[in-house]
Amino acid sequence: MKGFLRAFFRNRGALAGLVILALAFLLALSAPLLFPFSPWDMQGAPFMSPGEMGFLLGSDSLGRDVAAGIAYGAPVSLIIGAVSTAVALVIGVSLGAFAGYAGGAVDDAMMRFTEFFQTIPSFVLAIVLVAIFKPSLASIVIAIAVVSWPPVARVARAEFLSLRNREFVQAAEVLGRSRLVIIFREILPNALSPIIVLASLMVASAILLESALSFLGLGDPNRMSWGFMIGAGRSVIRMAWWMSVFPGLAIFLTVLALNLVGEGLNDALNPRIAHRRAAT
Amino acid sequence: MSLLAVRDLTIALPIGGDRKHAISGVSFTLERGEILCVVGESGSGKSVSAAAVMGLLPPALKVQSGSIDFAGQDLLRLASADMRALRGSRLGMIFQEPMTALNPLMRVEDQVAEVLEVHGQRAGARARVLELLQAVNLPDPPAIARAYPHRLSGGQRQRVMIAIALALEPEILIADEPTTALDVTTQMQILCLIRDIQKRRGTGVLFITHDFGVVAEIADRVAVMQHGRIVEQGDARTVLNRPQHAYTRALIAAVPHRAAAARPQNDRRKLLELVGVDKVYARGRAAFKAVDNANLVIRQGETLGLVGESGSGKSTLARCVVNLVKPDGGAIRFDDTDLRHLSRRGWTPFRRRIQMVFQDPFASLNPRRRVGDIIADGPIGHGVPRPQALKEARDLLRLVQLDENALQRFPHEFSGGQRQRIGIARALAMRPDLLIADEPVSALDVSVQAQILALLEDLRARLGLTMLFITHDLRVAAQICDRVAVMQRGVVVEQGPTAEVFVRPQHAYTKMLLDSIPGRDWVPPRFDAVSVAASSMAIA
Numbered sequence: 001m002k003g004f005l006r007a008f009f010r011n012r013g014a015l016a017g018l019v020i021l022a023l024a025f026l027l028a029l030s031a032p033l034l035f036p037f038s039p040w041d042m043q044g045a046p047f048m049s050p051g052e053m054g055f056l057l058g059s060d061s062l063g064r065d066v067a068a069g070i071a072y073g074a075p076v077s078l079i080i081g082a083v084s085t086a087v088a089l090v091i092g093v094s095l096g097a098f099a100g101y102a103g104g105a106v107d108d109a110m111m112r113f114t115e116f117f118q119t120i121p122s123f124v125l126a127i128v129l130v131a132i133f134k135p136s137l138a139s140i141v142i143a144i145a146v147v148s149w150p151p152v153a154r155v156a157r158a159e160f161l162s163l164r165n166r167e168f169v170q171a172a173e174v175l176g177r178s179r180l181v182i183i184f185r186e187i188l189p190n191a192l193s194p195i196i197v198l199a200s201l202m203v204a205s206a207i208l209l210e211s212a213l214s215f216l217g218l219g220d221p222n223r224m225s226w227g228f229m230i231g232a233g234r235s236v237i238r239m240a241w242w243m244s245v246f247p248g249l250a251i252f253l254t255v256l257a258l259n260l261v262g263e264g265l266n267d268a269l270n271p272r273i274a275h276r277r278a279a280t
Numbered sequence: 281m282s283l284l285a286v287r288d289l290t291i292a293l294p295i296g297g298d299r300k301h302a303i304s305g306v307s308f309t310l311e312r313g314e315i316l317c318v319v320g321e322s323g324s325g326k327s328v329s330a331a332a333v334m335g336l337l338p339p340a341l342k343v344q345s346g347s348i349d350f351a352g353q354d355l356l357r358l359a360s361a362d363m364r365a366l367r368g369s370r371l372g373m374i375f376q377e378p379m380t381a382l383n384p385l386m387r388v389e390d391q392v393a394e395v396l397e398v399h400g401q402r403a404g405a406r407a408r409v410l411e412l413l414q415a416v417n418l419p420d421p422p423a424i425a426r427a428y429p430h431r432l433s434g435g436q437r438q439r440v441m442i443a444i445a446l447a448l449e450p451e452i453l454i455a456d457e458p459t460t461a462l463d464v465t466t467q468m469q470i471l472c473l474i475r476d477i478q479k480r481r482g483t484g485v486l487f488i489t490h491d492f493g494v495v496a497e498i499a500d501r502v503a504v505m506q507h508g509r510i511v512e513q514g515d516a517r518t519v520l521n522r523p524q525h526a527y528t529r530a531l532i533a534a535v536p537h538r539a540a541a542a543r544p545q546n547d548r549r550k551l552l553e554l555v556g557v558d559k560v561y562a563r564g565r566a567a568f569k570a571v572d573n574a575n576l577v578i579r580q581g582e583t584l585g586l587v588g589e590s591g592s593g594k595s596t597l598a599r600c601v602v603n604l605v606k607p608d609g610g611a612i613r614f615d616d617t618d619l620r621h622l623s624r625r626g627w628t629p630f631r632r633r634i635q636m637v638f639q640d641p642f643a644s645l646n647p648r649r650r651v652g653d654i655i656a657d658g659p660i661g662h663g664v665p666r667p668q669a670l671k672e673a674r675d676l677l678r679l680v681q682l683d684e685n686a687l688q689r690f691p692h693e694f695s696g697g698q699r700q701r702i703g704i705a706r707a708l709a710m711r712p713d714l715l716i717a718d719e720p721v722s723a724l725d726v727s728v729q730a731q732i733l734a735l736l737e738d739l740r741a742r743l744g745l746t747m748l749f750i751t752h753d754l755r756v757a758a759q760i761c762d763r764v765a766v767m768q769r770g771v772v773v774e775q776g777p778t779a780e781v782f783v784r785p786q787h788a789y790t791k792m793l794l795d796s797i798p799g800r801d802w803v804p805p806r807f808d809a810v811s812v813a814a815s816s817m818a819i820a
Contacts, residue, residue, distance in 0.1 A: 168646040174636045
């Protein structure tokens, strides 16, 4: 654990990513303090450029504060990213673990099922799901989870397949432990590293998916969201560039930060790379 | 003048290593037409010495002082282009792992021809390749030349590696454990080949090994390394039969060498009986019989050795007994119950009674769990309360001669031998009647191997264990087994009391195995108890 932390913090990119993420969290938590009004309310004249009339990042076509929109959009993005990833992990890890541990025909059947989901373009499926269930925070989370679990299942299955034949698992088998104990206590803790790395990248892609959905108007209508702001500013981008650029920057930075963290986790958790770093 | 002279070579380890120098103050010479064996256990610096001569040191290791004189120049001061010109043409090398040393995407002839072309002998390369393949005794050289490496067996690949190393008739051949990954019979063929070629061409061979049997087989001179220093060197016969240094004595004493003694007839009840066990692996249309109609009997209190080369089906058979592999036919009777038809639940009472010790001490312990939990896990799963299981785990640690505070630590904090002790403690925690040991010492250094074998024998006597002991090493089998069964390609070709099988083998394959034991003519000298005790201290 200590070695892992040292390897992770030596990676400057990962550290920068972590700092940006922390700032995003801080922004999400302090939104009601920084902007003690609804981001949907008119705060001044429309189309004010950044700095004018006390609008730090300008105002939109209805005179709403873009900075407030970004602050209130942060929790939506982060929550959707985290929760949908968690749901996808639960689905993906349990299916993958089961398939990898059982092997044979069970494995075949479950992997064909997984491939069925992988063959449908994920964004189209997400749009269909949200459109059917009416846009809300819950339906968006479920839609994103449903389209993003297959890679998790594949990674978990691959890990389980190889760990399943390791001698310490066979030893547990010979000791007469139950299948559940073997899966959860012997194999899963050893399979976590690649899954953690994958999860950090999945949060990033979930945020992107949510932004894309709300850009198309399929976001939760009661919550301000970065994607929605870009979508709303799109038609007036020549008059008021700040309406789409700043939310875009927010998405860019958050996703970049998550990718940097994921990269750092990968380097620190992958023993082969970690050793090479330690040696040089 | 010597062909090769290494003087006072010191190579530093990166800061934070377990010692300061990989090797320090190493000096040796190699003469024309001589085989010098460098022997030592893992971590002794023998491979680093070889890599230094070839200029193949990993970048983290830096030479601090010393010189390597070859043909009037110091190899350590050579520009890398000059070193490249020497490598392959005047210095040849064979590596340990033949399975990965060849490029899987190149035909054999292209790989052999490559070394000729690199050193500017493009003309006639093809014809020369066939000659070389012939010289290393490969059957049907034209066919082998056109084959890709995956079509070749390990022994054949090692021959191709030797052909490549010898292509330009180097003056020095460096062999880094070239037979360690091979079966005994193949090992013997490769050793004979190396000695034969070396005699014919007068090559100087620097042979790295951990096996004193191999040393006895081919060495002219020996250098023994410990912790990065050469502790003893000299004429092979002298070092093998009259070792001076305590470490050499301890190493030689640790070589299993007790002749198979006649043991009292065991006519107690049958604990395990295998009748006509079959296991077939089917891949598409091809079927591979891993175990073919195996019949074995183990009586209460005896140790049955299952010996054979890799792929002979001995591990598969053992795994059939504990249901890790499902046999396709036959009966496995344990105390008159046929284990083969039991459900997972039906197996539970037998899990207590049959336990297993695994081969690889680094893979057989869960790296994320504490040693105490690993040992106590089995009994807890069978209903023993946790505090009691942990208390018993503490007693077991003492039984396998480990410290009690090991309970709280993780497996990676232990050496290979200590981990194997933990694995044994885990198996004993269930108080089994039958212990299956699958190559429990083959991944260990010879001195550690001797300790683990002594421990197993002691435990067997003390706890009245019955053992199925699987090994490829006939010396180990002779030392520990009451009876042996010899397996070849899935078939048990011979079984009987150890002394009888070893002295009067009936089956041709058993004879061949026994003839392939390296250094079979060498009888290690006996040391009196006092000096061996002192030597063991030197190892510890």
